[in-house]
Amino acid sequence: MDKVIMIVGPTAVGKSALGIDLAKQFNGEIISGDSMQIFRHLDIGTAKVLPGEMQGVPHHLLNIRNPDEKFSAHDFQQAAGNLVRKITARGHVPIIVGGTGFYLRMFLLGWxxxxxxxxxxxxxxxxxxxxxxxxxxxxxxxxxxxxxxxxxxxxxxxxxxxxxxxxxxxxGDDLTPAYDACVIGLNTERQQLYARINARVDQMIAQGLEKEARWLYAQGGADWPAGKGIGYREWWPYFTGQASLPATVDRIKADSRHYAKRQLTYFRHQLPVHWFNLLENPAEENKIKLLVASLLTR
CATH class of the missing domain: 1.10.20.140 (Histone, subunit A)
Incomplete structure (x- = not known):
């Protein structure tokens, strides 16, 4: 059974950074487990890891679909499974990083x-x-x-x-996992998490999220799969004059916070997660690395 590291948790909690750290130490390659980061041209609103931020670590399942194309949980299961086999055959460690819970559960249990x-x-x-x-x-x-x-x-x-x-x-509950997996969950105290989400949205605005969303809207993206995502769908009333800019930004923040809450509920009940709070206790990364090492040597 192939070994897999999975890093899950709500948005804005540091999953991408941990994935890169673990990949560098354990000779890993990262597979994105995010249903929005698959889309080309949409970098800011999806918080996509850009080439200059990858630190030489291979990343997969980024920019593999146009915004008008679908990518189902079944597609993810097949694509991620193929990548796990190829990465393992190269003698590397597959590390799945993302927050799309249904994709990850379906992959792990082989539905x-x-x-x-x-x-x-x-x-x-x-x-x-x-x-x-x-x-x-x-x-x-x-x-x-x-x-x-x-x-x-x-x-x-x-x-x-x-x-x-x-x-x-x-x-689900009585199914044998399809992979020998170590599922690492990142979280932090709720108020700190929400503050980080709000700050991330402000950063996205400063980086040009409105321009990115306008491009998507001009292409007809309001009716596309990508146009249903948080960070994009909230702009449509603003572009048609039905909402103000401050209200639009507030709606993105609120939707992002609500999504984080749903993510946590899903992961707590649907995946066998080892939880850590690296934002308040950075030294816990050493415990994570020991956990990963124990998986890779068993």
Whole structure:
């Protein structure tokens, strides 16, 4: 079973920096586990690690899709799995860094959700409410955890049931992980985390986030997958004169804070995480390195 290091946690908590540090010490290569950093041209709003910041560490799954293209959890599972095998064959250590919880859980547990094409067609002709009701009849426990408006998750859950004959809600806790993984979680006290998120948004504004979002909007990006992401979707009312700039920036900050809260809830309940607070206790990085070393030598 291939060994994998995973670094998870909410936005703005230092995952990228830790990933680079571990890669430099353990001869690693980084695989992005972020559903927005796959998009070309969108660097500021996705907090993408740029070439000059990589410190010579190879990074994968960055800039692999145009903003109008989809990249599903199934796509991530396949792409990340192929990379893990190639990186391992090179004698290097695969390190997955990111905050898109469903992608990471699906990858770790090896869920078989079918192809994007299968998922897309399983609810043809149904509106969101009818599609959700179909899932509610088939698997009430899964439906209770998936909002009616989350069409993609509803379709994936139905695809799992159709393909495997098992309930989507049964997928996970009793499954054997597909990789020998060490999952490292970074977090900090809530007020400090929120302050860091707010400061990061201010930095993005100073770096030119509005210009980046205007480019996306001018291309028709409001209706594209990339245009649904935090840091971009909040600009659309401003560009049409329905919101002020201060209100737009405040909305980005609020959405980012709410997302961080959801990330933490997901990781705490869905992944076997070893938690650390490097912002308040930097010396804990030594404990992380011992944990990684124990994985690599077992």
């Amino acid at each position: 078989q959700l079918g192809t994007e094409r299968q998922s897309n067609h399983i609810t043809d002709g149904l509106n969101d409410e009818a599609a959700w009701q179909k899932l509610n009849i088939a698997d009430p426990a899964a439906a209770a955890k998936i909002p009616v408006a989350n069409r993609r998750r509803v379709e994936r859950a139905l695809a799992v049931i159709a393909e495997t004959g098992q309930l989507f809600s049964d997928q």
